[in-house]
Amino acid sequence: MDLTGVIIAGGESSRFGKPKAFAKYKGKELYLHAIDSLGNITNKISVIAREEHMECYQPPIHLLKDDPLFKGLGPLAGLYTVMSQVEADWYITLPVDTPCVNREILQRLLPGDNAKVQAFVPIVTGRKQPLIATYHYTAKQVVYDLLIKNKRSMHGLLDQLRVQYITFDDSCEPCFYNVNTEEELRKLQLE
Numbered sequence: 188m189d190l191t192g193v194i195i196a197g198g199e200s201s202r203f204g205k206p207k208a209f210a211k212y213k214g215k216e217l218y219l220h221a222i223d224s225l226g227n228i229t230n231k232i233s234v235i236a237r238e239e240h241m242e243c244y245q246p247p248i249h250l251l252k253d254d255p256l257f258k259g260l261g262p263l264a265g266l267y268t269v270m271s272q273v274e275a276d277w278y279i280t281l282p283v284d285t286p287c288v289n290r291e292i293l294q295r296l297l298p299g300d301n302a303k304v305q306a307f308v309p310i311v312t313g314r315k316q317p318l319i320a321t322y323h324y325t326a327k328q329v330v331y332d333l334l335i336k337n338k339r340s341m342h343g344l345l346d347q348l349r350v351q352y353i354t355f356d357d358s359c360e361p362c363f364y365n366v367n368t369e370e371e372l373r374k375l376q377l378e
């Protein structure tokens with residue numbers, strides 16, 4: 188199985204006030220946490236970053252910027268970018284701001300035998316987590332069709348794919364925590 192890891196890091200970090208990718212959690216930048224987590228399951232990883240930050244990542248990293256057609260249209264634009272520029276059967280996505288996702292979680296999202304499934308998506312405490320999920324390359328056209336109509340919702344994408352939902356125990360919720368503000372990161376450091 189050809190699986191590419193995708194770190195979605197092209198957001199504005201407006202609530203955080205500075206680029207989240209380079210904020211430190213437990214002494215290490217958030218983007219490096221994401222690389223380490225995905226590195227447990229694949230050695231092919233692409234980071235979809237903002238153009239103005241390309242120089243700030245430490246090589247060797249495969250960096251991409253949003254396809255100009257959909258630049259800034261949210262995480263869906265990041266998914267489209269990697270699907271159109273990196274050939275793979277499957278893409279496993281991770282936002283740059285979820286430093287507690289671990290190998291056990293990602294392993295449960297690896298594609299299974301059901302050839303009809305186009306996405307494996309976690310559900311935790313009743314909430315779908317489409318940003319931390321695995322997508323088949325056949326989803327690319329669906330992503331394109333949404334973005335070209337300026338539809339940016341990842342949940343909207345799920346509505347149009349054959350999805351297998353993976354339900355996680357409520358106790359896993361902290362692993363899915365995503366950091367939006369500096370205050371949230373400070374609190375997380377204390378836990």
Ligand SMILES: Nc1nc2c(ncn2[C@@H]2O[C@H](COP(=O)(O)OP(=O)(O)OP(=O)(O)O)[C@@H](O)[C@H]2O)c(=O)[nH]1
Nearest residue numbers: 195196197198199200201202259260261265282283
């Ligand atoms: N490639 C790409 N990634 C994005 C884009 N917008 C958001 N993301 C990423 O998607 C994930 C979730 O983004 P949000 O938390 O909603 O947005 P954010 O820009 O990080 O933060 P805010 O500006 O405070 O909303 C983060 O990892 C972002 O880096 C985009 O337009 N392109």
